[in-house]
Amino acid sequence: MTETERHEYDVLVVGAGGAGLRAAIEARERGLRTAIICKSLFGKAHTVMAEGGCAAAMGNVAEKDSWQVHFRDTMRGGKFLNSWRMAELHAKEAPDRVWELEAWGALFDRTPDGRISQRNFGGHTYPRLAHVGDRTGLELLRTLQQRVVALQQADYFQTGDYEARLRVFAECTVTELLTDDDGAIAGAFGYWRESGRFVVFSAPAVVLATGGIGKSFKVTSNSWEYTGDGHALALRAGASLVDMEFVQFHPTGMVWPPSVKGILVTEGVRGDGGVLRNSDGDRFMFGYVPDVFKGQYAQTEDEADRWYDDQDNNRRTPDLLPRDEVARAINTEVKEGRGSPHGGVFLDIASRMPAEEIRRRLPSMYHQFKELADVDITAEPMEVGPTCHYVMGGIDVDPDTGQSGVPGLFAAGECAGGMHGSNRLGGNSLSDLLVFGRRAGLGAADYVAGLGRRPAWRSGDVDAAARMALAPFDAPSAGAPGENPYTLHAELQGVMNDLVGIIRTEAEMSVALERLGELRGRLRDVVVEGHRQYNPGWHLALDLRNMLMVSEAVASSALMRTESRGGHTRDDHPMLDPEWRHRVLVTRCDRDDPGGDPVVPRVTVEPEERVPMREDLLALFDLVELEKYYTAAELTAHPEGGAA
Amino acid sequence: MSYTGRFRVWRGHAGGGALADFEVEVNEGEVVLDVIHRLQATQAPDLAVRWNCKAGKCGSCSAEINGQPRLLCMTRMSVFTPDEVVTVTPMRTFPVIRDLVTDVSYNYAKAREIPSFTPPIDLAPGEFRMSQADVQRSQEFRKCIECFLCQDTCHVVRDHEENKAVFAGPRFLMRVAELEMHPLDVSDRVAGVQDQHGLGRCNITKCCTEVCPEGIKITDNALIPMKERVADQRYDPLVWLGRTISRRPR
Numbered sequence: 001m002t003e004t005e006r007h008e009y010d011v012l013v014v015g016a017g018g019a020g021l022r023a024a025i026e027a028r029e030r031g032l033r034t035a036i037i038c039k040s041l042f043g044k045a046h047t048v049m050a051e052g053g054c055a056a057a058m059g060n061v062a063e064k065d066s067w068q069v070h071f072r073d074t075m076r077g078g079k080f081l082n083s084w085r086m087a088e089l090h091a092k093e094a095p096d097r098v099w100e101l102e103a104w105g106a107l108f109d110r111t112p113d114g115r116i117s118q119r120n121f122g123g124h125t126y127p128r129l130a131h132v133g134d135r136t137g138l139e140l141l142r143t144l145q146q147r148v149v150a151l152q153q154a155d156y157f158q159t160g161d162y163e164a165r166l167r168v169f170a171e172c173t174v175t176e177l178l179t180d181d182d183g184a185i186a187g188a189f190g191y192w193r194e195s196g197r198f199v200v201f202s203a204p205a206v207v208l209a210t211g212g213i214g215k216s217f218k219v220t221s222n223s224w225e226y227t228g229d230g231h232a233l234a235l236r237a238g239a240s241l242v243d244m245e246f247v248q249f250h251p252t253g254m255v256w257p258p259s260v261k262g263i264l265v266t267e268g269v270r271g272d273g274g275v276l277r278n279s280d281g282d283r284f285m286f287g288y289v290p291d292v293f294k295g296q297y298a299q300t301e302d303e304a305d306r307w308y309d310d311q312d313n314n315r316r317t318p319d320l321l322p323r324d325e326v327a328r329a330i331n332t333e334v335k336e337g338r339g340s341p342h343g344g345v346f347l348d349i350a351s352r353m354p355a356e357e358i359r360r361r362l363p364s365m366y367h368q369f370k371e372l373a374d375v376d377i378t379a380e381p382m383e384v385g386p387t388c389h390y391v392m393g394g395i396d397v398d399p400d401t402g403q404s405g406v407p408g409l410f411a412a413g414e415c416a417g418g419m420h421g422s423n424r425l426g427g428n429s430l431s432d433l434l435v436f437g438r439r440a441g442l443g444a445a446d447y448v449a450g451l452g453r454r455p456a457w458r459s460g461d462v463d464a465a466a467r468m469a470l471a472p473f474d475a476p477s478a479g480a481p482g483e484n485p486y487t488l489h490a491e492l493q494g495v496m497n498d499l500v501g502i503i504r505t506e507a508e509m510s511v512a513l514e515r516l517g518e519l520r521g522r523l524r525d526v527v528v529e530g531h532r533q534y535n536p537g538w539h540l541a542l543d544l545r546n547m548l549m550v551s552e553a554v555a556s557s558a559l560m561r562t563e564s565r566g567g568h569t570r571d572d573h574p575m576l577d578p579e580w581r582h583r584v585l586v587t588r589c590d591r592d593d594p595g596g597d598p599v600v601p602r603v604t605v606e607p608e609e610r611v612p613m614r615e616d617l618l619a620l621f622d623l624v625e626l627e628k629y630y631t632a633a634e635l636t637a638h639p640e641g642g643a644a
Numbered sequence: 645m646s647y648t649g650r651f652r653v654w655r656g657h658a659g660g661g662a663l664a665d666f667e668v669e670v671n672e673g674e675v676v677l678d679v680i681h682r683l684q685a686t687q688a689p690d691l692a693v694r695w696n697c698k699a700g701k702c703g704s705c706s707a708e709i710n711g712q713p714r715l716l717c718m719t720r721m722s723v724f725t726p727d728e729v730v731t732v733t734p735m736r737t738f739p740v741i742r743d744l745v746t747d748v749s750y751n752y753a754k755a756r757e758i759p760s761f762t763p764p765i766d767l768a769p770g771e772f773r774m775s776q777a778d779v780q781r782s783q784e785f786r787k788c789i790e791c792f793l794c795q796d797t798c799h800v801v802r803d804h805e806e807n808k809a810v811f812a813g814p815r816f817l818m819r820v821a822e823l824e825m826h827p828l829d830v831s832d833r834v835a836g837v838q839d840q841h842g843l844g845r846c847n848i849t850k851c852c853t854e855v856c857p858e859g860i861k862i863t864d865n866a867l868i869p870m871k872e873r874v875a876d877q878r879y880d881p882l883v884w885l886g887r888t889i890s891r892r893p894r
């Protein structure tokens with residue numbers, strides 16, 4: 001093999017979104033030499049797209065807010081499937097993480113007394129989301145990016161080299177993790193998009209912060225980067241994934257024109273007063289409050305409208321139910337013939353506040369509809385419908401340190417699992433990135449400090465990774481027609497969207513798994529044209545390996561879970577089943593598969609028991625509420641003494 | 645409504661290249677980036693282009709359309725007539741890597757040269773108090789998505805490679821203004837903006853403002869006020885002294 005570029009670091013962070021940058025900052029502040037690797041340019045990660053805000057119980061707007069209330073909201077939103085330890089750490093630490101951003105230069109919108117303003121969002125009891133208009137993710141990412149630069153400047157003053165301890169490898173894609181003979185992390189293999197040349201990193205710790213999987217679905221709010229790389233890299237390295245059946249469909253994506261279908265319309269529109277209506281003009285959400293939330297939402301339009309001004313004496317509008325509920329409701333309205341002309345429903349803010357106010361509060365939504373759909377949202381309603389948005393499932397990690405089952409492999413952000421249970425609340429991702437990004441950075445630093453010797457990768461693995469990466473340039477096997485990566489991708493998106501989408505059935509998912517099997521076979525014959533320099537066809541061919549592996553994990557898990565909960569709705573099993581609450585579906589790479597496919601290895605899914613919630617946390621809920629979700633036997637530990 | 649559109653796309657690499665002609669399907673509601681994607685999927689699988697969000701939020705897809713610096717994902721096909729040839733070329737100010745992708749490292753180098761946010765040392769996180777009216781000015785500049793179209797347009801560097809070393813460009817001069825107007829930044833940035841970052845070379849033509857997809861008033865709200873501050877400091881030693889003292893942390 002030709003001379004390959006090599007680098008050595010203490011910690012490799014794969015991903016430059018909120019989670020990756022926060023992890024890298026922490027590792028570098030701990031004195032470790034840290035590399036950040038990302039597929040796009042620095043500052044372009046998916047986090048820039050986040051709109052509505054970052055949830056943290058600072059109590060700036062509602063004094064009654066506290067970590068306990070935030071914890072309860074998060075568990076309810078996730079239908080009690082969440083890793084309760086993650087939800088606890090998240091609720092407790094989010095305020096400090098937000099304040100820290102301010103000390104690094106972030107400029108959030110303010111309250112009248114000069115503190116960080118907070119807005120309402122679905123599923124949050126109090127106004128809780130720190131925000132900057134509707135471009136909060138940009139503010140968060142830019143602040144972290146500028147913090148990275150500040151640390152580089154400090155290193156420059158000391159050493160004369162900006163990159164002495166913290167370097168960004170932008171437009172560089174990791175295709176394989178490298179382990180030593182004992183299975184511990186030893187580094188990573190990747191290629192530069194620009195030149196197509198390979199690069200090998202040696203490092204005892206890797207933090208995966210690669211984001212989500214939405215690019216496997218046709219209608220999605222996600223960018224091309226969301227190909228589930230971290231999920232697949234972790235599987236192939238021996239780590240496991242949890243909760244992969246839970247995929248969030250955001251209720252409000254654009255539905256028209258076709259080329260922008262799926263682009264997000266922030267929940268902030270509803271948080272600030274926008275309401276959903278069907279073609280009859282009805283505010284249909286009042287008819288969709290599920291039993292588990294009865295009594296917590298307004299029952300009349302008058303009460304709902306009063307709530308915006310007086311939250312102590314009124315209940316919130318059901319337009320702000322958790323996302324899974326709203327997405328299903330819209331789906332039903334459209335199916336029953338009360339949809340808008342282009343197959344969505346109406347989201348109306350124009351009739352609810354003056355045009356000037358709309359433009360001030362929601363500038364990018366105004367801009368987005370004006371530019372892309374020729375719709376003036378201050379004068380007419382938007383048309384919206386569900387879009388694949390977020391994956392709750394992800395790499396199984398230790399809540400406190402972010403470490404996966406593989407020594408030296410850590411994960412944080414959207415690619416990590418557990419925190420959000422079966423459904424994520426809006427605004428809880430940005431805070432998740434900060435809280436667990438920092439913790440993973442710390443976890444990696446402690447791990448490296450405690451190591452006796454550095455694991456060494458096996459050179460055979462590097463050669464194999466190089467061969468795998470170049471395979472798409474080979475001619476297809478004799479007689480096979482070369483496959484076009486763009487065509488395979490479009491077919492995969494169709495399969496996942498239509499057969500493993502928002503409403504699922506056993507029959508459709510079985511078909512989906514068959515189709516995925518066919519696509520896996522055809523991927524071996526994928527052929528790309530041109531050479532290695534900035535070749536998007538080649539990049540897509542490599543990404544497809546990961547997309548197929550992760551799609552199989554989603555479909556297999558979804559097939560196994562015979563109940564409906566959060567981001568997993570089964571038409572053939574429409575009820576919540578307490579016997580499924582305490583079980584977690586774990587996906588692993590089937591490494592013993594005889595004659596296994598090295599391009600897209602098979603996965604296995606198995607149910608395991610979840611760790612029961614700590615008693616003091618359980619006691620934060622009323623017994624009557626828990627009884628809706630738990631089996632009687634699980635509630636004996638509750639202080640109100642659940643009947644055994 | 646669909647039609648066959650005519651496209652001319654620059655294809656090549658650092659060593660050279662040429663415009664390639666394509667005939668390609670165009671559908672109602674599409675943007676230029678949709679058509680580029682269709683070219684990739686059907687005719688030119690290795691056509692290099694940067695993009696991420698396809699919603700005007702990440703600033704990746706900058707290029708020149710019929711000579712105008714624009715975002716590919718925010719340029720609707722409906723602004724062209726069906727018989728019009730649409731020419732897409734890479735940003736001219738930055739070296740080409742391949743096809744529509746350019747080497748924008750100049751911008752990242754400039755970003756590093758600007759001293760970072762410096763809060764008062766006695767203020768702990770959580771203690772920051774700022775009014776909305778005071779943060780609003782810098783917030784406008786923080787809407788920047790770093791598409792670098794303003795950098796591409798500015799004539800100081802557009803055809804003057806030699807100026808790149810001494811000129812930060814509108815985006816990063818605006819970054820200095822953002823920090824200077826931040827209610828809690830304590831460092832004095834006025835001397836630096838003139839001497840190190842090259843504000844003096846800007847002759848307020850406003851071309852940068854015209855191309856900014858975020859509609860930021862770069863020239864009026866960032867560059868001109870900075871020029872005024874430079875003028876004040878240079879010519880009025882008392883003002884200079886007063887400002888320096890009042891900005892010190894208590």
Ligand SMILES: Cc1cc2nc3c(=O)[nH]c(=O)nc-3n(C[C@H](O)[C@H](O)[C@H](O)COP(=O)(O)OP(=O)(O)OC[C@H]3O[C@@H](n4cnc5c(N)ncnc54)[C@H](O)[C@@H]3O)c2cc1C
Nearest residue numbers: 015016017019039046047050052174211413414427429430
């Ligand atoms: C339109 C939209 C709006 C949203 N709004 C909100 C909101 O208001 N509030 C909220 O809390 N959440 C919101 N979310 C969700 C939230 O933005 C994301 O979940 C979050 O930003 C994910 O951050 P991350 O750090 O995990 O990953 P990302 O920010 O996606 O970063 C992933 C990084 O990994 C890199 N990467 C991936 N694969 C590889 C590889 N193989 N090699 C090298 N690098 C790789 C990418 O280049 C990128 O740098 C929104 C999401 C979308 C799509």
Ligand code: SF4
Nearest residue numbers: 798846848849850852
């Ligand atoms: S106003 Fe100044 S910075 Fe902007 S384009 Fe003109 S010369 Fe360049």
Ligand code: SF4
Nearest residue numbers: 788789791792794856
């Ligand atoms: S100021 Fe405007 S044109 Fe310049 S980089 Fe930022 S968003 Fe782009």
Ligand code: FES
Nearest residue numbers: 696697698703717
């Ligand atoms: S793709 Fe993000 S701005 Fe065009």
